[in-house]
Amino acid sequence: MAGSSLGSDVFAIVTLLVVSSFVLLLLRHFLPLRTTPAYLVVPIFLALALPISIILLVPIDLASTSSTIDEAARGIWLPEAVLLVAWRIAYWLTFTLTWFILPLLGQYVDSGYRVPKDRILYSIRSNAQYQLIVLGCGTVGLVYVFLQNGFEGTSVKSLVMALAYCWGLIQAIYLMGHGLVAVPRRLFRNADTSSRLRRIQSHAPKVHERLEDAVIEMDEVEAQVSQLRKCKTGISRDHQEWIEELVDISSLAPYRPNQTLIPRGSGPPIPAVITDRYLADLTRKLDRARHKRMRFHDAWDRLVQHAADIQSIIDAAPSQKLDFGRALPTASRMEKIRILSPYLRYQLYSRAAPLTRIFCGSIFTVASVCIVWSEIVKFAFPQLSVISLTVVHHRDSEDGKIGFGGQVIAALWLFYMCFAALASFDDVKVWGNRALVRRNTYGESACWYAGQIAKLTVPLAYNFVTFLPPSIYRETTFHQFLGRLIILTPLGKGFDYFFPIFILIPVCATLFNLYGRAKSVLGYGIVEDDEEENPSGFATGGWREGRDLIEQELGGRSNLESSTPLDGRTISPPSGLHPPSTTVGKQAHSNGPGRALEPGPIPAGQSSTARTQQQRLPAATRIAEDEDEGVFSGFAHRVRNTIDGVERPNWIPDLAKRPKWMGGVTNNTQRSGRADSGRGLGRWFGGRPTDGRVRL
Numbered sequence: 248m249a250g251s252s253l254g255s256d257v258f259a260i261v262t263l264l265v266v267s268s269f270v271l272l273l274l275r276h277f278l279p280l281r282t283t284p285a286y287l288v289v290p291i292f293l294a295l296a297l298p299i300s301i302i303l304l305v306p307i308d309l310a311s312t313s314s315t316i317d318e319a320a321r322g323i324w325l326p327e328a329v330l331l332v333a334w335r336i337a338y339w340l341t342f343t344l345t346w347f348i349l350p351l352l353g354q355y356v357d358s359g360y361r362v363p364k365d366r367i368l369y370s371i372r373s374n375a376q377y378q379l380i381v382l383g384c385g386t387v388g389l390v391y392v393f394l395q396n397g398f399e400g401t402s403v404k405s406l407v408m409a410l411a412y413c414w415g416l417i418q419a420i421y422l423m424g425h426g427l428v429a430v431p432r433r434l435f436r437n438a439d440t441s442s443r444l445r446r447i448q449s450h451a452p453k454v455h456e457r458l459e460d461a462v463i464e465m466d467e468v469e470a471q472v473s474q475l476r477k478c479k480t481g482i483s484r485d486h487q488e489w490i491e492e493l494v495d496i497s498s499l500a501p502y503r504p505n506q507t508l509i510p511r512g513s514g515p516p517i518p519a520v521i522t523d524r525y526l527a528d529l530t531r532k533l534d535r536a537r538h539k540r541m542r543f544h545d546a547w548d549r550l551v552q553h554a555a556d557i558q559s560i561i562d563a564a565p566s567q568k569l570d571f572g573r574a575l576p577t578a579s580r581m582e583k584i585r586i587l588s589p590y591l592r593y594q595l596y597s598r599a600a601p602l603t604r605i606f607c608g609s610i611f612t613v614a615s616v617c618i619v620w621s622e623i624v625k626f627a628f629p630q631l632s633v634i635s636l637t638v639v640h641h642r643d644s645e646d647g648k649i650g651f652g653g654q655v656i657a658a659l660w661l662f663y664m665c666f667a668a669l670a671s672f673d674d675v676k677v678w679g680n681r682a683l684v685r686r687n688t689y690g691e692s693a694c695w696y697a698g699q700i701a702k703l704t705v706p707l708a709y710n711f712v713t714f715l716p717p718s719i720y721r722e723t724t725f726h727q728f729l730g731r732l733i734i735l736t737p738l739g740k741g742f743d744y745f746f747p748i749f750i751l752i753p754v755c756a757t758l759f760n761l762y763g764r765a766k767s768v769l770g771y772g773i774v775e776d777d778e779e780e781n782p783s784g785f786a787t788g789g790w791r792e793g794r795d796l797i798e799q800e801l802g803g804r805s806n807l808e809s810s811t812p813l814d815g816r817t818i819s820p821p822s823g824l825h826p827p828s829t830t831v832g833k834q835a836h837s838n839g840p841g842r843a844l845e846p847g848p849i850p851a852g853q854s855s856t857a858r859t860q861q862q863r864l865p866a867a868t869r870i871a872e873d874e875d876e877g878v879f880s881g882f883a884h885r886v887r888n889t890i891d892g893v894e895r896p897n898w899i900p901d902l903a904k905r906p907k908w909m910g911g912v913t914n915n916t917q918r919s920g921r922a923d924s925g926r927g928l929g930r931w932f933g934g935r936p937t938d939g940r941v942r943l
Contacts, residue, residue, distance in 0.1 A: 252324060252325055252326060255307075255323045255324050255325055256325070258323050259307070259323070259325065262303055263300065266296055266299050266300055266303070267296060269299070270292055270295045270296045270299065271292070273295065274288065274291065274292060274295075276685060276686070277683050277684070277685065277686070277688045277693065278291075278686070278688055278693060279686055279687070283690070286352070287352065287356065287690055287693070287694070290344055290348050290349060290352060290694070290697070291349075291693055291694065291697045293340060293344060294341070294344045294345075294349060294697035294698060294700060294701040295697055295700060295701075297337050297340055297341050297344075297701065297704075298341065298665070298700050298701055298703075298704035298705075300337060301337055301341075301704050301705065301708050302658060302661050302662055302665065302704070302708070303658060304330075304333060304334070304337065305657065305658075305661060305708050305711065305712065305725065306322075306323070306649075306653075306654035306655070306657040306658045306661075307323050307324060307325055307330070307654070308330055308334075308723045308724050308725050309638070309649045309653070309654065309657060309712075309715070309719065309720075309723060310322040310323060310324045310649050310650070310651075310653070310654050311324040311325050311326075311327065311330055311724070312327075312719075312722045312723045312724065322649070322650050322651030322652075322653070322654045323651065323654060327724060330724040331724050331728065334724055334725060334728045334729075335728070338705060338728070338729065341701045341704070341705060342411060344697075344698065344701055345411075345698050345701045345702045346381075346411070349694045349695070349697060349698035349701075350374050350377070350694075350698065351370045351371070351374055352370075352694050353690070353691040353694035353695055353698075354369065354370035354373040354374060354691070355367065355369075355370040356689075356690035356691050356694065357531060357534070357535075357689075357690070357691040358370060358373075358527060358531065359526075359527035359528060359529070359530035359531035359534065360523065360527045360530075361489060365523065365527070369527070381410075384410065385406065385407070385410060388406050388409075388410055389402070389403065389406050391736070391738070392405065392406050392735075392736060395736045395737075396735065396736065401732065401735075404732065405732035405733075405735045408729060408732050408733065409732060409733050409735070409736075409739050411705075412705070412706050412709070412729070412733055413739075413742060413746075415702045415703060415705060415706035416706040416710065416743075416746065416747075417746070418702070418703060419668050419703045419706045419707050419710070420710075420746065420747055420749060420750050420753075421752075421753050422667075422668040422669075422671040422672075422675070422703070422753075423618075423664055423667050423668040423671075423707065423750065423753075424619075424750040424751075424752065424753030424754045424757070425671045425674065425675070425753045425754075425756075425757050426666070426667030426668055426669075426670045426671040427615035427618060427619065427667050427750075427754060428615065428754055428757040428758050429670065429671065429674060429757055430611055430615075430666070430667055430670050431608045431609075431611040431612040431615060432608075434604045434605070434607055434608035434611065435604070435605065435608045437604055438601040438602075438604040438605045438608070439601070440557055440560055440561060440597070440601070441561065443557055444554060444557045444558065444561065445790050446790075447550060447553055447554045447557065447793070448554065448790035448791075448793035448794045448797065449789055449790040449793055450550065450793065451550060451551075451554070451790075451792075451793030451794075451796050451797055452789070452792045452793050452796065454543065454546050454547050454550055455547060455793075455796050457543050457546075458540075458543040458544065458546075458547050461536070461539045461540040461542070461543045462540060464536045464539065464540075465536040465537060465539075465540045468497070468529070468532050468533050468536045469497045469533075471515055471517075471529065472490070472493045472494060472497050472529065472533065473494075473497075474517060475490055475493075475517055475521075475529070476490055476491075476494055478517055478521070481519065481520060481521065482521050483521075486521050486523075486526060489526050489530075490526070493526075493529065493530060493533060496533060496534075496537070497533060497537075534689070535680060535689070538684070538687065538688075538689040538692075539680055541684055541687045542682045542684045542687075545684050545685060545687070547800075550797075551797055551800045551801065554797045555571075555572075555797075555801060556571050559571055559572070560593070560596050560597055563589075563593050563597070564597070567590060567593050567594075568589035568590055568593055569589050569590075569592040569593035569596060569597070570589050570592075571592075611663070614660075614663055615667070617633040617634060618634070618660075618663075618664060619750060619751070619754060620632075620633055621633055621634045621635070621714045622747045622748060622750050623748055623751075625713060625714055625744075625747075626744045626745065629716055629717070630716075632714050632715075634660055634711070634714040634715075635714055635715050635716060637653075637656050637660075638653045638656055638657045638660070638714075638715060639653060639715065639716065639719065640652060640653050649719070657711075660711060661707070661708060661711050664707050664710075664711060665703065665704060665707055668703050668707065669700065669703070672696070672699070680692075681695050681696070683696060705729075708725070709725065709726075709729055709730060709733075710747060712725060712726065712730070713730075713743070713744075730743075
């Protein structure tokens with residue numbers, strides 16, 4: 248290991264600066280940094296920066312411990328003492344953030360109390376049950392380790408690291424197995440513009456329904472706050488100030504033009520004695536409801552914008568000139584910048600983007616197959632591991648050599664494994680109300696997501712290292728620090744080798760849509776499935792209803808743009824009046840999910856872009872409607888049109904006429920036998936008069 252590592256040291260420092268800058272930009276994208284307290288920003292920053300650093304530290308560790316004599320062929324390397332310190336800092340900081348700091352901090356933010364002491368006590372009580380379960384499992388494991396290895400000083404340390412690794416690996420293998428299939432499949436599906444529009448329209452009713460539920464929930468909590476504000480007796484001064492803060496929080500939400508205004512009811516009864524616990528629960532409900540409404544507002548706005556953009560791409564095919572029109576007010580600066588000409592923009596989105604998705608999907612598919620294959624054969628046939636063959640380039644040596652090219656490939660493999668696991672967070676429905684919202688992510692959700700990222704990275708990193716030959720990864724500092732303690736007992740060694748084979752379970756479940764079949768049997772699904780169970784969309788709130796909802800949203804925005812004054816201010820409707828889109832939404836539900844609405848009249852003052860979008864949505868989806876017909880249904884449809892188009896003779900309707908004595912034709916009008924039961928045969932049996940009365 249002789250030689251100078253000055254170049255590698257400079258590279259490591261520059262890499263840390265780049266990683267820190269990237270994490271700050273990521274935090275700025277999801278969190279309002281100006282209003283987020285420092286005690287929340289710093290732990291989340293470390294929980295994101297350390298896992299990214301681990302992705303870069305693993306290739307450096309592989310090259311640093313490789314028996315390469317040539318310093319130039321070694322790549323980026325660091326001394327063994329520096330690597331050991333780096334692994335200790337990265338691992339124990341990640342461990343502390345994952346299991347202690349971030350869970351306590353998330354409940355501290357979500358407590359609803361005003362005083363820090365009450366927040367800390369609530370956070371400790373909320374995490375006590377979880378920590379007691381972990382402590383119980385740790386006690387059982389400690390007894391096993393003591394019986395296996397005796398009372399040694401490293402037993403407790405090895406137990407803690409092994410339990411954390413095993414729990415993280417279980418979650419990581421499941422999420423990564425799902426993501427290895429879902430990520431390439433999503434790219435292939437999005438390559439087809441028409442099918443992508445259909446899926447967005449199919450997803451629209453569900454998002455719109457969740458938005459309505461979030462608005463109703465927020466209105467109920469605001470009604471409770473408004474009712475609490477009217478109580479003047481039995482409330483202390485501190486509680487009155489607390490209530491005024493709740494009123495200010497509830498009034499911060501801006502008016503949404505197409506929001507359905509719901510009359511506020513009485514709400515839950517107000518207790519006779521107002522306590523800190525009651526106000527804390529109400530504050531927590533208000534914060535959760537407010538962020539939930541922001542979450543689905545953002546999801547609905549982006550869904551409508553994506554649908555309008557894809558529709559613009561489809562409609563621009565004849566002219567080959569693409570113009571997206573005005574961007575959303577919440578769009579980023581990069582989305583608002585228009586650099587390309589309409590022709591180049593059309594070529595980019597209609598030709599280059601689909602080909603890029605197909606190419607990336609093909610690459611990710613091959614990578615997913617290689618990862619699954621390497622997980623299966625790494626114990627029995629390690630020489631057949633594809634990842635090992637791509638990383639270890641110099642096999643002339645007995646120990647193998649990893650150069651700079653091998654380091655780059657190793658970093659890419661590890662990055663894709665982590666990305667596949669993290670991409671499954673949007674599909675798996677076990678995270679409750681947590682979500683990442685642009686510039687409005689809830690503090691508790693941010694802590695939870697940061698903790699999950701930190702929890703999954705270390706097990707995935709060591710799992711990747713075991714893909715390589717044992718003569719290489721057992722010499723790494725990472726193995727000497729973590730892996731040696733994991734395989735300290737036969738149970739830990741067997742778990743590390745055999746459990747990753749279970750990645751076949753989530754892979755097959757996602758590949759063959761076993762989640763959808765389980766949902767049809769059990770009535771509950773674990774994963775958000777993109778498969779369309781009913782492509783026609785009839786009677787299921789499918790893509791036809793979603794198309795109508797998107798049309799109504801675009802029409803409401805067009806009406807809003809036409810009523811905007813020159814100074815840019817938006818005219819809000821008076822209180823008690825519903826916005827224009829409310830009545831349209833009721834009409835959509837009354838017509839049924841499978842019946843399309845006729846587009847309403849277009850105001851003369853709206854912009855040409857909005858008018859074009861509103862007019863072209865129904866016409867462009869006719870092609871998608873024709874795709875629902877199969878071979879036999881299309882043939883039957885054409886035969887029916889042919890028969891209906893034949894002109895029938897005049898004497899054919901006369902065959903169906905009844906004679907006069909059966910209540911038939913009188914003055915060229917055919918009577919109904921039941922309605923005219925007072926005449927003909929009806930009067931023989933005491934028939935009913937024509938006015939509907941009953942004769943007794």
